[in-house]
Amino acid sequence: MKFITTNQLRFAAVLIVLTIPFRLGLSRLLDAEMFTMAWVLALVYAVVIFAMGWIFGRKDHESLPIYDIGFRFHLTTYIICNAIAEILFYFNFNSRFENVKVVHLTAIYWGVFLLIHFVVFMATRRNAIKGIEKSEIFE
Amino acid sequence: MINSISMAKINLLTDLLTAWEDTYKKGQLTLWIFLALKDDRKYVDEIKTFVEEQSSNTMTCEEQSLYRTLRKFQHLGVVDFETGKGNKGPERKYYYLTDLGVKLLDQFVQRNISLFFNQRVKQLLNLEEKK
Numbered sequence: 001m002k003f004i005t006t007n008q009l010r011f012a013a014v015l016i017v018l019t020i021p022f023r024l025g026l027s028r029l030l031d032a033e034m035f036t037m038a039w040v041l042a043l044v045y046a047v048v049i050f051a052m053g054w055i056f057g058r059k060d061h062e063s064l065p066i067y068d069i070g071f072r073f074h075l076t077t078y079i080i081c082n083a084i085a086e087i088l089f090y091f092n093f094n095s096r097f098e099n100v101k102v103v104h105l106t107a108i109y110w111g112v113f114l115l116i117h118f119v120v121f122m123a124t125r126r127n128a129i130k131g132i133e134k135s136e137i138f139e
Numbered sequence: 140m141i142n143s144i145s146m147a148k149i150n151l152l153t154d155l156l157t158a159w160e161d162t163y164k165k166g167q168l169t170l171w172i173f174l175a176l177k178d179d180r181k182y183v184d185e186i187k188t189f190v191e192e193q194s195s196n197t198m199t200c201e202e203q204s205l206y207r208t209l210r211k212f213q214h215l216g217v218v219d220f221e222t223g224k225g226n227k228g229p230e231r232k233y234y235y236l237t238d239l240g241v242k243l244l245d246q247f248v249q250r251n252i253s254l255f256f257n258q259r260v261k262q263l264l265n266l267e268e269k270k
Binding site: 062 | 166211215
């Protein structure tokens, strides 16, 4: 079974390209105390990332309906978003209003949701053969 | 008046037949693809032509959906392909049934298709003269 699909890689590339300027922009807006704009930027970023995940996930599903695509995309998002946040903090690109503890806590809380997603994914595995849901094999 | 009643019956028959056929055909594409690949390797266009011709055009399939189905079957190990030269243009993927695919088709036919060929069922289906 392929563990990383082409569309997953494309999504990861788009995510990296969008997340770095987003994090930097967010920190600059916070430093400038433009809190409303920071909220707007975060909202736009969230919507765009969700849309990208939706588009690339759909393409992946059309290509090969592997049942765990949702989890794979979730895991990709988790790794990239948290890694970029940690790296930017490490190189002191954060704003004076940001605390590294919040970044760590976000990774932990989000990690719990990711774990729940993983449990659900493992439970649905029973209805699949080689990663494809039985009902979708001979549709 | 009588004409309109018989027209209504014909329309109902057509609607019911179409609805039944739509449901019946779902899932049949697999069997047709397997039959297309049973004896020799084919590329997608040849599979499409085989399915349409052999089913007397009762089954139609879009190339895109054929590619998607073949990708799934390849992932599952029942179909594989090798690339070969086409008549003109780029190389083509020639699909064939793997050993697992051949066994799957044989067992499916034994369990689900061959029963239509027993004497009694053939008579009921009006495929054989009643004695």
